[in-house]
Amino acid sequence: MKLRYTLLLLPALLAVGCGPSEDEAVVDELTGQVLEPATTEYDMHRLLEDTDITGGQWITVAQVQAFLQQKGSYLATYKDPAWNNKTAATLIVEQSKLQTINPLYMLARIQTESSLITSGTSTNLAKATGCGCPDSGGCSTSYAGFGKQIECSAKKLRGYLVDLDAGRATISGWKPGVLKSTSDPCSVKPVNKATAALYTYTPWVGAYAIQCGRTDIGGSSLVAVKYNQFKGEYNWGTGGSTVTCYSGTVEANVGVGVCVQSSSDAIWRQCQADGTFTAGTTTKPTNCTASWPYCSSATLGRSVPARTCVQSSGDSQWHQCGAEGAWQSAPTAPTSGTGPVGTCYATYAL
Structure with a gap:
């Protein structure tokens, strides 16, 4: 998938009362966009847990809608005309659960690829998850549009997991326990299926991993940052009633x-x-x-x-x-x- 970049607004696990100052900014050398320095770093061999990718099946449309409103997202009021005017929250939850993918992971993917979770504008709506957008440039018109982007992303990830569950490597050769070079480049040996799937989708470690040393792009490590950030910003529950x-x-x-x-x-x-x-x-x-x-x-x-x-x-x-x-x-x-x-x-x- 084509690598996208996003403003890291709030890394997970920030110390209470601290955080990026209102003046702090670093320009991404490749895109010219702004990234903030990493304050939380992840093991590049274990970016997320398998349950982070496939869990969250209890998450509701109402929860996602409330979260989008809380973030001031353009998606909070968006309805996709190509999908019978379904809301963005409905598409995120329905398409994710259809492939047994965590809707919370999908929110992190959207933010990493297009910043739409925190953006108040429709910029990048047609390529919300970066699905069908290779590193070589350009995006396939077959996957243009918000609903198609969510569907494409969920199906792609499920396909990677099907291969990994069967003991096979993914389409690009990622597999737990197998050493492989990313595009940074860094030598990574995924510990679990979730990490192998993330690098299949976006083969860059990025700025938010302990070992790689890359500071000027987001990469798959940014998905981990956003997942944990969003997980802590809202009470998603554990399958029981939500209050x-x-x-x-x-x-x-x-x-x-x-x-x-x-x-x-x-x-x-x-x-x-x-x-x-x-x-x-x-x-x-x-x-x-x-x-x-x-x-x-x-x-x-x-x-x-x-x-x-x-x-x-x-x-x-x-x-x-x-x-x-x-x-x-x-x-x-x-x-x-x-x-x-x-x-x-x-x-x-x-």
């Missing part, structure tokens, strides 16, 4: 265990199993599954609530306060009043 709490600060539903620092009084509240928030404390709970704290702004010289949009004094670009206190690029904020995590709580221009 959420609506947060006005986030302007979306959040999962049980998620902590939110309220924009109204800066008090921390945590979503409970009965769908309500705790009364709140001045300090952040220690058992948060994910969190929405205030973000520290060097431009303003103070911390601001989630969803706040600020034009940085460092690069004059707009950024929005997101999950885990990380700033996310928000180029549409001055015109639309929105960013990657929704409507701007407040806007501050230079």
